Amino acid sequence: MSTPDKAWAKEARAQDSRVTSLRSAYSRVPQPRTLLAFDVGNTNIVIGIFCEGSLIQRWRVSTEKNRSADEYAVLMAQLLDFVDMEFEYIQGAVISSVVPPATPALEVMLRDYIGVAPLVIGPGTKTGLPIQCYNPREVGADRIVNAVAGLAKYGAPLIIIDFGTATTFCALNEKGEYMGGAIAPGIAISSEALFQGASKLPRVDLANPGSVIGRDTVSSMQAGIYYGFCGQAEKIVSLMTGALIQQGLGDVEKIQVVATGGIAALMAESCSAIDMVDEDLTLEGLRILYEKNTLNAV
Numbered sequence: 001m002s003t004p005d006k007a008w009a010k011e012a013r014a015q016d017s018r019v020t021s022l023r024s025a026y027s028r029v030p031q032p033r034t035l036l037a038f039d040v041g042n043t044n045i046v047i048g049i050f051c052e053g054s055l056i057q058r059w060r061v062s063t064e065k066n067r068s069a070d071e072y073a074v075l076m077a078q079l080l081d082f083v084d085m086e087f088e089y090i091q092g093a094v095i096s097s098v099v100p101p102a103t104p105a106l107e108v109m110l111r112d113y114i115g116v117a118p119l120v121i122g123p124g125t126k127t128g129l130p131i132q133c134y135n136p137r138e139v140g141a142d143r144i145v146n147a148v149a150g151l152a153k154y155g156a157p158l159i160i161i162d163f164g165t166a167t168t169f170c171a172l173n174e175k176g177e178y179m180g181g182a183i184a185p186g187i188a189i190s191s192e193a194l195f196q197g198a199s200k201l202p203r204v205d206l207a208n209p210g211s212v213i214g215r216d217t218v219s220s221m222q223a224g225i226y227y228g229f230c231g232q233a234e235k236i237v238s239l240m241t242g243a244l245i246q247q248g249l250g251d252v253e254k255i256q257v258v259a260t261g262g263i264a265a266l267m268a269e270s271c272s273a274i275d276m277v278d279e280d281l282t283l284e285g286l287r288i289l290y291e292k293n294t295l296n297a298v
Contacts, residue, residue: 033051033052033053033091033092034049034050034051034085034089034090034091034092035049035050035051035090035091035092035093035094035287035290036048036049036076036090036092036093036094036110036114036116037049037050037093037094037095037283037286037287037290038093038094038095038096038097038106038118038286039096039142039145039282039283039286040063040095040096040097040098040099040102040103040106041063041098041099041142041164041165042063042098042099042164042165042166043062043063043164043165043188044060044061044062044063044262045060045061045062045063045102046058046059046060046282046283047059047060047061047076047079048280048283048286048287049083049085050283050287053287055280055283055284055287056083057082057083058280058283059079060262061075063099063102064102065099065101065102066101067102067105068105069105069106069108069109069112069113070109071105072105072106072109073109073112073113076109076113076114087113087114087115088115090114090116091116092116092118092119092290092294093110093114093116093117093118093119094118094119094120094121094286094287094289094290095107095118095119095120095121095286096121096141096142096145096282096285096286097120097121097141098140098141098142103120106118107120119289119290119293119294121141121144121145121286121289122141123137125144125289125293126289126292126293127144127148127289127292128148128292129144129147129148129151129176129177129178130175130176130177130178131144131177131178132177132178132179132180133178133179133180139178140168142162142164142168142282143160143162143168143170143181144178144285145282145285145286145289146160146162146170146260146281146282146285147160147170147172147178147285148285148288148289149278149281149282149284149285149288150170150172150258150281150285151172151176152284152285152288153278153281153284154256154258154276155176155256156172156173156174156175156176157171157172157173157174157244157254157255157256158171158172158255158256158257158258159171159172159237159240159241159255159256159257159258160172160257160258160259160260160281161233161237161257161258161259161260161261161264161273161274162259162260162261162281162282163186163187163259163260163261163262163263163264163267164186164261164262165186165188165189166183166184166185166186166189167183167184167185167186167187167229167232167233168181168182168183168184169181169182169183169184169233169236169237169240171240171243171244173244173247174244174254179244181240182236182240184232184236187206187225187229187263188206190225190229191203191204191206191221191225194221194225201217201221202217202218202221204218204221204222204225205222206222206225206226206263206266207222207226207266208222208226208266208269208270209222209223209226211223212227226270227270229267230267230270230271233259233267233271233273233274234271234272234273237257237273238273241255256275256276257273257274257275257276258274258275258276258277258278258281259271259274259276259277259278260277260278260279260280260281260282261279262279264277264278264279265277265279
């Protein structure tokens with residue numbers, strides 16, 4: 001007659017055997033090809049999950065330069081749990097970063113916790129994009145990623161506006177060549193500078209006030225900020241369009257303007273220069289570049 005302890009041990013071994021058998025059976029079932037994409041900006045990190053080439057989930061978290069690999073692991077575990085996924089489901093990762101101090105911790109987290117070696121977009125990455133700038137290595141990774149996605153989705157000639165910490169404008173000629181662009185202070189940091197520098201002006205939320213004539217301090221500030229940046233975008237797009245036409249590199253009827261970034265849809269409400277809004281343009285570009293640079297298309 002077996003003792004209770006021996007009976008418990010026997011049952012535990014049987015349970016372990018059943019779990020092992022189930023895991024083995026699960027591993028034989030083809031799993032969806034899943035890619036993690038990180039767009040690391042100065043203010044936010046946008047994280048996307050692609051499954052079989054389609055974006056199925058997007059998150060936006062604050063950028064913290066001193067966040068450790070362990071902290072990123074906890075964050076990712078929590079986010080993946082929302083969509084009933086685990087680390088073992090991830091088969092690839094790609095990073096575009098304009099915040100160099102944040103990149104190494106992300107790389108370590110992906111290697112040590114998820115078990116994938118990420119593709120980090122930078123000099124040497126195969127893009128297939130001819131860059132006509134004086135020093136192509138200076139062009140930000142985010143701008144290259146946007147240009148690759150823009151060409152793939154909308155063709156050329158094309159002007160891309162990215163409303164982020166900085167507002168960037170990128171011009172691509174009818175040959176699909178990256179000609180360069182313009183960089184302006186972003187709306188959020190400009191608004192914050194106004195609040196910090198003018199003692200009697202309050203901090204205000206970015207909003208479309210509906211009228212350029214404000215009836216109080218808050219609506220007056222919102223009108224100046226919102227319509228001012230709409231006007232900036234319209235003027236720069238107009239000048240870029242003229243420059244492309246003058247150089248014989250674009251037709252006014254063919255040049256499209258796509259806007260991306262967290263506030264692109266808000267700006268498009270009143271900015272007549274914007275033809276399309278694509279909030280996932282950067283993430284799509286990361287997926288395209290991952291597939292160009294690896295053997296595993298996901």
